[in-house]
Amino acid sequence: MDVDVVIIGAGASGLTAATRLRAAGHSVAVLEARDRVGGRLRTETIEGALLELGGQWVSPDQTALIETVEELGLETYSRYREGDSVYVNAAGELTRFTGELFPVAADTQKEMERLIAMLDELTAEIGPTEPWAHPKAAELDAVSWGEWLEKQTDDVEARDNIALFIAEAMLTKPSHAFSALQAILMAASAGSFSHLVDADYILDKRVAGGLQLVPITLAEKLGDAVHLGAPVRRLEWSEDGVTAHADGLTVTARRAVVAVPPNLYGRISFEPPLPFRQQQMHQHVSLGLVIKVHAVYETPFWREAGLSGTAFSPYQPVHEAYDNTNLDDERGTLVGFVSDLKADAMLALPAEERKRRILESLAAYYGPQALEPVVYYESDWAAEEWTGGAYAASFDLGGLSRYGADQRTPVGPIYWSCSDVAAEGYQHVDGAIRMGRLTADEIAATLA
Ligand code: FDA
Numbered sequence: 001m002d003v004d005v006v007i008i009g010a011g012a013s014g015l016t017a018a019t020r021l022r023a024a025g026h027s028v029a030v031l032e033a034r035d036r037v038g039g040r041l042r043t044e045t046i047e048g049a050l051l052e053l054g055g056q057w058v059s060p061d062q063t064a065l066i067e068t069v070e071e072l073g074l075e076t077y078s079r080y081r082e083g084d085s086v087y088v089n090a091a092g093e094l095t096r097f098t099g100e101l102f103p104v105a106a107d108t109q110k111e112m113e114r115l116i117a118m119l120d121e122l123t124a125e126i127g128p129t130e131p132w133a134h135p136k137a138a139e140l141d142a143v144s145w146g147e148w149l150e151k152q153t154d155d156v157e158a159r160d161n162i163a164l165f166i167a168e169a170m171l172t173k174p175s176h177a178f179s180a181l182q183a184i185l186m187a188a189s190a191g192s193f194s195h196l197v198d199a200d201y202i203l204d205k206r207v208a209g210g211l212q213l214v215p216i217t218l219a220e221k222l223g224d225a226v227h228l229g230a231p232v233r234r235l236e237w238s239e240d241g242v243t244a245h246a247d248g249l250t251v252t253a254r255r256a257v258v259a260v261p262p263n264l265y266g267r268i269s270f271e272p273p274l275p276f277r278q279q280q281m282h283q284h285v286s287l288g289l290v291i292k293v294h295a296v297y298e299t300p301f302w303r304e305a306g307l308s309g310t311a312f313s314p315y316q317p318v319h320e321a322y323d324n325t326n327l328d329d330e331r332g333t334l335v336g337f338v339s340d341l342k343a344d345a346m347l348a349l350p351a352e353e354r355k356r357r358i359l360e361s362l363a364a365y366y367g368p369q370a371l372e373p374v375v376y377y378e379s380d381w382a383a384e385e386w387t388g389g390a391y392a393a394s395f396d397l398g399g400l401s402r403y404g405a406d407q408r409t410p411v412g413p414i415y416w417s418c419s420d421v422a423a424e425g426y427q428h429v430d431g432a433i434r435m436g437r438l439t440a441d442e443i444a445a446t447l448a
Contacts, residue, residue: 016436287389300332
């Protein structure tokens with residue numbers, strides 16, 4: 001097969017790039033390793049319950065995703081958010097609250113507000129586009145997020161809570177494992193640190209039928225240009241073009257888009273090998289680890305108790321949880337997340353013991369009824385060969401300032417596109433779409 005552009009990976013990014021290149025008059029072939037499209041977006045019916053196993057929420061700053069959802073004619077709806085949220089402190093005490101700020105002692109609350117204001121300022125100053133180019137980049141990239149917070153405040157609970165918004169909740173790595181600069185990129189990519197604190201903002205809308213409908217609908221429009229079950233094993237390249245060798249299929253093209261997360265670049269054998277800088281850089285990027293847990297109940301019982309379903313605690317195995325009931329569903333669904341070191345500990349347990357511990361953590365928020373779901377499901381992205389973690393990739397300490405500027409630089413005819421290298425929408429579907437658009441435009445300019 002011979003096309004203008006071969007796209008490796010049928011996630012949101014690759015399918016956006018393919019759609020845009022085709023609209024610009026270029027022929028494309030999309031090669032996807034799995035037997036389905038969507039990558040980290042997947043909706044499945046598990047024991048009669050429709051569950052979004054990967055990405056699902058849309059926030060107001062994610063304008064590229066919102067545009068795509070509208071263009072594809074998909075319907076959105078709001079997450080249930082009436083009533084009180086709950087917070088569990090280090091002593092295991094539960095407090096109900098409304099608004100964004102956790103119900104902590106007045107001094108701690110003040111410290112949290114001070115830190116949020118400081119981070120908002122730093123985030124606005126550094127921005128998402130070129131954090132590595134800022135004069136403070138090297139300094140902020142040499143210190144871990146956890147250590148940076150320790151330098152700002154002695155208030156442990158304030159620190160634990162502020163750390164959570166980036167560590168457990170976003171990068172899904174321990175706060176000692178990534179830099180303050182990486183944390184600021186995360187906040188800047190969402191518009192501000194305050195946005196990450198505001199669950200009603202960051203988890204605003206869902207797509208009826210599941211967010212995987214975005215890649216599914218894009219792929220339907222691309223028709224037979226999308227090839228499933230076609231993992232690309234080898235990519236031969238020269239300044240003249242590429243030959244992609246997938247299982248059962250070989251495609252020659254003038255350009256290639258590698259639309260897979262950076263932790264998987266090494267699964268492709270590049271011939272000739274990539275330059276040293278790319279090979280080094282790719283070893284400093286890794287995916288985080290989070291278990292996304294769904295528990296479905298006969299009714300959304302927490303609503304009767306006046307609870308919204310929103311729950312937080314840096315001290316619980318499930319550090320955050322939400323009402324995740326589907327549109328027009330009579331049953332009630334909770335979704336919870338277990339991140340980084342806590343996920344390591346949980347995954348070391350036998351499945352039944354893990355389930356018991358996770359449900360106990362949900363019960364700490366919602367009471368004993370949470371112990372008896374009718375459907376229970378853990379998404380295990382880290383065990384998936386063509387993902388290897390969740391939600392997305394980030395650099396180790398010092399990596400962002402050292403390599404960030406080069407992560408999208410093409411190598412000959414090879415371009416890189418995924419949510420993990422985005423500025424706005426970094427780690428999110430919005431970023432995947434933005435990168436798909438940008439990459440397609442860059443390639444189209446060279447083909448014209
Ligand atoms: P993605 O990984 O989706 O696509 C890459 C594709 O390449 C995959 O289909 C893979 O199979 C394929 N591939 C890999 N190697 C290949 C090879 N050698 N040959 C051929 N194909 C290959 N985002 C958000 O906006 N809101 C949210 O609520 C969440 N929540 C969330 C929860 C969970 C559990 C996860 C795992 C992720 C999220 N995210 C999210 C993140 C979001 O899902 C993610 O950033 C994007 O879907 C990534 O899209 P990409 O196209 O960049 O990569």
